[in-house]
Amino acid sequence: MNFPAELKYSKSHEWVKMIDDTTALVGITDFAQSELGDLVFINLPAEGDAVTKEESFCDVESVKAVSDVMSPVTGTVAEVNSELEDEPQKLNEAPYEAWIAKISDISDFEELLDAAAYEAFIQK
């Protein structure tokens, strides 16, 4: 399983890629996609939505279940990756390229882990 060193990770299995101090891309980790199994649907947030750290901002559906995706940050949805609506399998195939949303005006973060700490966290 792959956890790029340049990303930060949440304990609820999202990754965060900072673009500048208050803007970031958010997606789900390799571990998350592997646990969820083949994803068949994503319910994306709307651009302009306010998101709050540790609260659900999106949901994904596999053949097993629907799961919430939690926002690792507090901010505003600036852009969503609408390609995922037609091709949710990209979340499985390339979880770190398949960003879900770009969040801007970030005012708060949950406690994020670096790659090594996240890897240790999921081993538990």
Add this chain to the structure above:
Amino acid sequence: MKLIFEKGAPGQHLSLMPPCDVPVVTPKRPRTEPLPLPHVSETELTRHYTALAKRVHGVNDGFYPLGSCTMKYNPKINEDMAALPGFTQVHPLQPEETVQGCMEVYAEAERLLDEITGMDAMTFQPAAGAHGEFTGLLLIKAYHHHRGDTARTKIIVPDSAHGTNPASAVMAGFSVVNIPSAPDGCVDVEALKAAVGPDTAGLMLTNPNTVGIFDKNILEITRIVHEAGGLCYYDGANLNAVMGVVRPGDMGFDVIHLNLHKTFSTPHGGGGPGSGAVGCKEILRPFLPGPVVVKGESGYHFEKPEHSIGRVKDFYGNFTVVVKALTYILTLGKEGIPEAAKNAVLNANYMMKRLKEKYTMAYDEICMHEFVMCLEDLKEETGISAMDIAKGLLDNGIHPPTMYFPLIVHEALMIEPTETESKETLDEACDVFLKLWDLAHTNPQALHDAPVTTPVRRLDEVGAARNPVLRYTTE
């Protein structure tokens, strides 16, 4: 196999239709093109559905331990009663005085189910369980709003709940507060205390819960919610384990839905319409959907409750389902109802005890009507998942248990044998489960290949979910 639309040829039709005995009228806007109906003879029609029936597996075909679904045997006497002309040759718009018998069915079913659940009133309008949840939540909302309290916007749901609970809460306009389960799978009382407040509209709970354990803190749980000003909703999904033994009303619940199609032996799933009857305490009676049946001096009549939330379904719900449920209750009686619950619990514990020899239980303690196995270790050792075991069961004539649910257990298989299975059937099923466990170690490929005896092999579930084809089109 071909769809009914793909069979036959233009001009073929059913020849045994009786002559039309009502005046033929020409509609104001007549149809310009004929409906694309199948053109098949009666023989073809019969063969088509018989062929379909041969390909399915129902409780009449074999063991069906689908956890949380209570796939019990439906006594055939229920069908006899529901087919009586007095119940089938009626129209919902007939005058009340001509359908007193049907209205008595509602009144009697309400009286007996109120007694079984500890409720004061009941509506039979909701067509199924989730519809009942939605109705019950609207009652809670109406209750708070009627008191002028509009700040109660949140419904608390434990993380082990059925997915319909949070979905129904959102549909009813609430937001959902998820609380984690304690390590024993029950409600974490401290987490509940932290979650309640002046914004709490209510709590939704099953008891016994989704992992088949009776929450021993139930009285404290409902007290915490009541003290915070909220109401308690009982999801009747698991009532089969306790019917006639303990009553949700006595546990402190204010509103409940029953799946008559689970607990009270009426056909389930594709087998017929459901019924998600909703019972409530006196405080919620004025808000019930209308009309309700009321007994007056000159017989039964329909009445709309004072502050009714309105209709949730046209007419009075799925009537013949209520006839079947009433038949079941009267057949079993005061002794039979708790006996059925106790046998459901006994059967589940018997299977759990036998399967524990090899399988890992998610919660290794006395269970209620169902139990959850965790196949994570089997998957690690052999590569055989819960899905593979389920497919292996198909080759042995057993409908798989509920899989990958509840979400808090990984590689879950959730088994609910119900009370209507004999010890011999349970033993045969246990032998199959244990044999498959051995096969996972000796020849895992055989399980990866399963099923081999079914009309279709492994279905492309991902393809079906990503590119669903939901209806036949002529194009």
